[in-house]
Amino acid sequence: MEHSHSHDHGHSHSVQINKSNQNVFLIGIGLNLAFVVAELVAGLIYNSMALLTDAGHNLSDVASLVISMVAFWMAKKKSSAVYTYGYKKTTVLAALLNAVVLLVAIGILGYEAGTRLARPEPVQGDVIAWVAGLGIVVNSVSAFLFFRQKQELNSKAAYLHLLADALVSLGVVVAGIIISRTHLYWIDPAIGLAIMVVILISTWGLLRDSFKMTIDAVPVGIELEAIKKLIKKVPHVKHVHHVHVWPLSTTENALTAHVVIDEHLPFTRKLDVIAEIKHELEHNNIHHSTIEMAQEAH
Template sequence: MGISLNTVLVVAEAVYGYIGNSTALLADAGHNLSDVLGLVVAWGASIAARRAPSGRFTYGFRTSTILAALANAVFLLVATGAIGWEAILRLREPEPVAGVTVMVVAGIGILINGFTALLFARGRKDDINIEGAYLHMAADAAVSLGVVVSAALIIWTGWLWLDPVTSLVICATILWSTTSLLRGSIDMSMAAAPRGTDLTAIKLFLLERPGVSAIHDLHVWPISTTETALTCHLVMPNGAGDAFLMETAQQLKASYRIGHTTLQVETQPDNGCALAPDDVV
């Protein structure tokens, strides 16, 4: 539904932006087009993530959700660059704007983008991919509001430079909202521990497990935007059974949202494990 509504909005804003000679409305159309592409990518990634592991892809296509989040951020930055450049050119030579037409179309944009943002609001805290879609839609609603305000002021004051200036303000807003998404998606693409993961607490939890005298080679990384994996070597002189391993994995999932745990038990503290030093990966 979100993709269909925003596709219609892109066409309407592009047509009436051209007819009304408004760079702000055309900029909004370009921004909405990047959002449609972003939603398509996010939707495709969510479908791909459900594919079963096979062949070389031992985790399936779950990582595609991370790539989709990164693509969403890149789409936003590219659209922002195009909007900013056009606004600078128009600022040098302001042209008349059909204020009423621009206000009506942008007003419709507020309703559509606001409604679509609400569709993604609930799941945005648990999935960076959904967060990216939510930020797209919320930013679009704010952009459309800015277009409405600038068109009203142009009608009232006749200041034609307000149209390109509004576009530049929109660009600054988009850049600010995209920073967190871009940083988060790049971190996840580089296998950084997901945001909110307390590595110190995880180390302490593992060290306090019965029979564990030391740990090393601890790694925590995302295998999708909603799934986290962990591997670690546990030094346990008395060894460990399946019950210990299963209980540890269950507690890691319950307390730290780590659903894919792999633990290696070593009974000899001085066994010469090549991965024991902290500076070895």
């Protein structure tokens, strides 16, 4: 079977953090990292599982923000004769490592919280409330910074996540106040366990998605059959087969496909059809496409 190849490596629709967003991410990372240290120190000094687990929760936010920054930095590195797609895949490996480390931390903290729940120890509820109150301020300020940049996908995700964290901190404040008034010390490890459930749910999703990306599964949010139908809708496309879609990074996707185009069209018109296919794919979150023209079997 005779065939010809057309390759495209454009970036016009890829999701990347622009220069102005980079500063917002740096500020967000700095604020949240400082708060993680404050929660960790206070949790150890005042023996609070709620503060320690919330520190782990906020650390996951810092890791997520750092991963986005790594994606920005890696996207700027040029490809080479060995790494022909550059270093974009490292963002996927970083996400996978982040998920594994968080799961290990959850296991350790979960064991400690369970032990503490069985034998509650005295904690200072007012200290827990004040430190968690600081968390509300940090997360709210960070969320506001990202809200101003929310037209960008990574910033929007960070904004929503930090807003949710502010609500978690509010829950810890309420728990601290209740402990200081009632001396029901079991509330501290109970809140810690509740926060760990929140971390587990989000981390499991991160682990699942990053593992799928690592083995080049179809990216989340893309349906293979829908992509095939999209290509078939382009005028003069008769058939499409051997379609493969995989992630190049946490923000960019690639595709290869064989298409059969109306054989009565001139070659230059066939190239126009391929250009139209690529244009449609770019609008559907596929940034690199390789389309092979093939003759229909008779």
